[in-house]
Amino acid sequence: MKANEHFYEVFSRGDVEAMDALWADAPHVTCLHPGMRLLAGRAAVMGSWESLLSRPPTLRLRCDHASVQLLGSVAVVTCYEGGGAEPAHLAATNVFVKDGEHWRMVHHHAGPLTHPVPRQDLASLN
Amino acid sequence: MKANEHFYEVFSRGDVEAMDALWADAPHVTCLHPGMRLLAGRAAVMGSWESLLSRPPTLRLRCDHASVQLLGSVAVVTCYEGGGAEPAHLAATNVFVKDGEHWRMVHHHAGPLTHPVPRQDLASLN
Numbered sequence: 001m002k003a004n005e006h007f008y009e010v011f012s013r014g015d016v017e018a019m020d021a022l023w024a025d026a027p028h029v030t031c032l033h034p035g036m037r038l039l040a041g042r043a044a045v046m047g048s049w050e051s052l053l054s055r056p057p058t059l060r061l062r063c064d065h066a067s068v069q070l071l072g073s074v075a076v077v078t079c080y081e082g083g084g085a086e087p088a089h090l091a092a093t094n095v096f097v098k099d100g101e102h103w104r105m106v107h108h109h110a111g112p113l114t115h116p117v118p119r120q121d122l123a124s125l126n
Numbered sequence: 127m128k129a130n131e132h133f134y135e136v137f138s139r140g141d142v143e144a145m146d147a148l149w150a151d152a153p154h155v156t157c158l159h160p161g162m163r164l165l166a167g168r169a170a171v172m173g174s175w176e177s178l179l180s181r182p183p184t185l186r187l188r189c190d191h192a193s194v195q196l197l198g199s200v201a202v203v204t205c206y207e208g209g210g211a212e213p214a215h216l217a218a219t220n221v222f223v224k225d226g227e228h229w230r231m232v233h234h235h236a237g238p239l240t241h242p243v244p245r246q247d248l249a250s251l252n
Binding site for chain 1: 154156158160162163166191193195198204206210219221232237240243
């Protein structure tokens, strides 16, 4: 799904403005960064991205094995997140809502995998 | 949200049949248990609940600080999960879809909190 790929491109570029644009313009968006407490509301969520993305070095984050549940105008995407060529160390849930032509993020949740998933394992996953 | 509370009641009762009934009758439901790889498809997801819930002792799991994003016929619920009276040690995303009169679960994602959230902290959370 393009909107989900776009999220990881934007993260990897450290582009705060594009990150702001890809989140829905809705008051009650939510975000659970790995291990952290809930961020609720656009100001809290965007503040966290500004703080994460504006400090170097930029982390190239990729999304492996993306899987989409399409629920009308809502899409629930799951994937594994990994930095560079390292085994993926996080599992993520990304929720998007269709807004005209665009899918915009309304929720992001990433949490640690007990056993990181090497890229060569992907072919064998269900 | 009642459907979300029901999920934690059913978990705490170790009721596999009720757990099956509260998940959507859809092929592509998904589940990320803490630290684990993605389970995709009804058979894989229900197999995990059967295995988790059918072995004693039953864990009383509560849901603190539930927050709902209502997106038409889809609800995205976030909350903290804790066992008994212990500080909550997991953060969760639960996604439900409206099916007639009922909300049914289509995705569950729980991951560890770096710093567990004591119940007495809840009043001060945003």
